[in-house]
Amino acid sequence: MLKHLFQGFNGSVWMRLWNGTSLKLGNAEHDDSRPQFTLVCRSPGVVRSMVLGRDPLRLAEAYFRGDIDVEGDFFAALSLKDHLRSIRMSSRDRLSTLLAALRLPSSAGEAPNTASDRNTLHGRGVKAHSKSENRDAIAFHYDVSNEFYALWLDEAMVYSCAYFESPAVDLAQAQQAKLDHICRKLQLKPGERLLDIGCGWGALIIHAAQHYGVHAHGVTLSRHQFTKAQQRIDEAGLQDRVTVELRDYRDLQGEAIYDKVASVGMFEHVGLKNLPVYFATVQRLLKPAGLFLNHGITNFTEGWNKTLSTEFINRFIFPDGQLDTISNVQHVMERADFEIADVESLRPHYALTLRHWVSRLEQNHKRALEHVSESTYRIWRLYMAACALEFEAGEIGVYQVLASKRAAGSTMIPLTRRYMYP
Secondary structure (H helix, E strand, C coil): CHHHHCCCCCCCEEEECCCCCEEEECCCCCCCCCCCEEEEECCHHHHHHHHHCCCCCHHHHHHHHCCEEEEECHHHHCCHHHHHHHCCCCHHHHHHHHHHHHCCCCCCCCCCCCHHHHHHHCCCCCCCCCHHHHHHHHHHHHCCCHHHHHHHCCCCCCCCCCCCCCCCCCHHHHHHHHHHHHHHHCCCCCCCEEEEECCCCCHHHHHHHHHHCCEEEEEECCHHHHHHHHHHHHHCCCCCCEEEEECCHHHCCCCCCEEEEEEECCHHHCCHHHHHHHHHHHHHHEEEEEEEEEEEEEECCCCCCCCHHHHHHHHHHCCCCCCCCHHHHHHHHHHCCEEEEEEEECHHHHHHHHHHHHHHHHHCHHHHCCCCCHHHHHHHHHHHHHHHHHHHHCCEEEEEEEEEECCCCCCCCCCCHHHHCC
């Protein structure tokens, strides 16, 4: 049955079964070269569920539970996703496969999803992107453990796409380069007021205050991030110039308060229906001719339709995550009366960033288990590796959009882009 399912796979893969039997599968199964990875299947119930189950994410959940494992190149193993989605069988082949699966025992290790398992692994569904839903979704993703994030992020704990001069640059240098790139694009000057919506652990607001002399304020919905950011501000002695608060962006008060606004890796949580509210809020808070930099992930198709990828993201990673095309995002910004000044794609940079994160996470596997469960470790490993491949394939993108609040006859944007680079 397994040989039949993998007969269209262009390559070879070892599969080791629960009884010690090893199979070499795929079109190149007779090739003597060693496959890049081995799939380990620890119970017949897993194969039974793979064939009979209705949930398309059952394989991912089996990996999270440890019923399926990968030995060797994890990124290469993820290439099986495309093959599994492409399997087409005749009615006769389908029937014979189902009958073969039914003959496999289901009680030896199927490890059905209990209510406690699902509550641990699954985020609560988000429908309206209300303040309470967004707060719960942020807590699900970001309040895992500060110590867990610190194991695989850079020293400044920048949780967004880095900026690489070359692939040889290390992660810490690339993240510092990204912070500088943002600050230069915003043309930050001493004494200006900067708002960071979704400030994470405070890296940008601290960097902007230390190196560009601004007064910076950050907001986040994550209690763990808020606590760590406040600690870092205190340690840096920046209490007089940098502040952070636990607040929803919709609750920010005032008009024409800030000279510059940045949002890095946050607007993916807003919800497509709420994008007009999001951009209108930034518009209200900015001074006339003020600059706004929005850095975020985009999709290659319009809207956020239900697919295997979107279901995976919303179930296990970002319950409130929704993406759209860059053209649609810019359209909403222009409707909010922003003038688009510059758009930069950073897609190759995020692929590199994610590969760094996956490598660092794998190197710290044992230490990670001091802070999270094995299932959580596996979720993050799979999520980040799969995202790296999607960025490399162009299925998702990431853009920095620089815009200004319209003001008659005035603009802060220089005539050339030379100012963006050191």
